[in-house]
Amino acid sequence: MLRDTIKTETITAMKAGDKPRVAALRLISAKIKDRDIEERTKSGSGNDDAMVIDVLQKMAKQRRESIQMYEDGGRTELANQEKGELAVIEEFLPQQMSEAETRAAIEAIKAELGADGMKDMGRVMGELKGRHGTQLDMGRASGWVKESLS
Structure with missing residues (x-):
């Protein structure tokens, strides 16, 4: 541990x-x-x-x-x-995902959820945090999700 x-x-x-x-x-x-x-x-x-x-x-x-x-x-x-x-x-922190890996994960989650606008941001962020929360800076990821959904 x-x-x-x-x-x-x-x-x-x-x-x-x-x-x-x-x-x-x-x-x-x-x-x-x-x-x-x-x-x-x-x-x-x-x-x-x-x-x-x-x-x-x-x-x-x-x-x-x-x-x-x-x-x-x-x-x-x-x-x-x-x-x-x-x-x-x-x-002691796990290896963080690169920007390219994070953007790819965001796109995959968007496709899975059928997210297509800002109204889906909470769902995408929740799923992203659930899957990759320990490997991401969620503050930066939030900006990339916004960019991807707009």
Whole structure:
């Protein structure tokens, strides 16, 4: 399980004395524990790895946004720290689909669902997330679905 891999990597980084990596891995673990607490109140538990990947994707998105803001503000030291954390987070994410692969998946789903306009965007996005959610940046995919349906 992905959760166990993160724990093992944390221990390895601690033994190696890699403080920035340990800090990033502890952030990941804390976010996963936060999500566990949220999930306790909901009924039923889904796939654990899917939940961990969702947490990691959100963390990666936050880091990318922070990097952009820090670079725009001339805070390169903070941007570099965020880049280091992002690199650690991305190690645990599955390989992301390329733009061409994503567009092909969108077209296949459109054909299957018979989607032909913006009114079908929710159905296409739902199916896309269900099939490829862990391998996609849904924000970018949303733009491509809009483009494809208009």
